[in-house]
Amino acid sequence: MYVLRTLLPQIDHSLQRFPVVILTGPRNSGKKTVARYVFEKKGAYVLTFEDPELRLKAQRDPIAFLNGCRDYVIINDVHRVPQLFDHLASHIDANPNNRLILISSQKLDTKSLLPENLADRVKSYTLLPIANEELPNFKTEKQSLSKACWLGGVVAP
Numbered sequence: 001m002y003v004l005r006t007l008l009p010q011i012d013h014s015l016q017r018f019p020v021v022i023l024t025g026p027r028n029s030g031k032k033t034v035a036r037y038v039f040e041k042k043g044a045y046v047l048t049f050e051d052p053e054l055r056l057k058a059q060r061d062p063i064a065f066l067n068g069c070r071d072y073v074i075i076n077d078v079h080r081v082p083q084l085f086d087h088l089a090s091h092i093d094a095n096p097n098n099r100l101i102l103i104s105s106q107k108l109d110t111k112s113l114l115p116e117n118l119a120d121r122v123k124s125y126t127l128l129p130i131a132n133e134e135l136p137n138f139k140t141e142k143q144s145l146s147k148a149c150w151l152g153g154v155v156a157p
Contacts, residue, residue, distance in 0.1 A: 005034055006134055007127055012038050014123040015099050019092045022078075022102045025127035034127060035074045035101040042099075044072035049080040059083060066091040072099050079104040089118050 014021050015038065023031045032046065047069070049055040055077075058065040062083045069075070069091070078084060084102075092098070107126075 004134070005030065005127070006131065007125060008034060008037065011035075011101075011125060014125075015101075018121055018123040019096065019098060020088060020100045020102060020118075020122040022104070022122060022124040023127055024104045024107055024124065026129065027105045029127050029129045031103045031105070031127050032074065032076055035103060038101070039072045039074060039099075042072040044074055046074040046076060048076035050077055055080055062087045063090075069100060070095070070098060074101045074103065076103045077105070078102040079106040088122070092118070092121055 011021055011023070011034065023035060025031050036044070036046065047054060049058065058081045062081065065081075066084065066087055075084075088100075
């Protein structure tokens with residue numbers, strides 16, 4: 001079951017204007033789920049650097065890795081391969097219709113990671129766990145305050 005997140009329309013709008021959206025936030029806040037939802041009908045695929053082989057390929061040859069990213073791509077755990085950021089500008093220039101969502105559970109210092117020529121082509125968001133205003137969108141019974149506190153504010157399905 002998907003919770004309609006309040007950040008979703010902003011991300012969707014940004015992907016119409018920006019070739020790259022960076023989505024950061026704590027683990028289990030729904031970053032990958034939101035990214036999949038945004039790209040749901042576009043045939044996107046997810047690449048994750050949790051896979052050691054894929055991570056090693058991207059570290060060894062970031063240009064070849066990015067050249068394989070066509071159309072709509074979600075890259076999870078992008079903080080594990082910071083070399084990609086050095087090559088994003090040339091990838092965007094060569095593939096202006098491609099869209100990337102880069103996901104990281106670590107806060108990324110985009111000012112130091114991204115070259116200056118990318119500042120106007122990348123949009124960053126932080127996705128936090130489900131907020132109170134998002135709870136009415138969740139189609140299950142309401143939780144008691146004590147249960148919500150016990151679960152750390154995460155809504156259990």
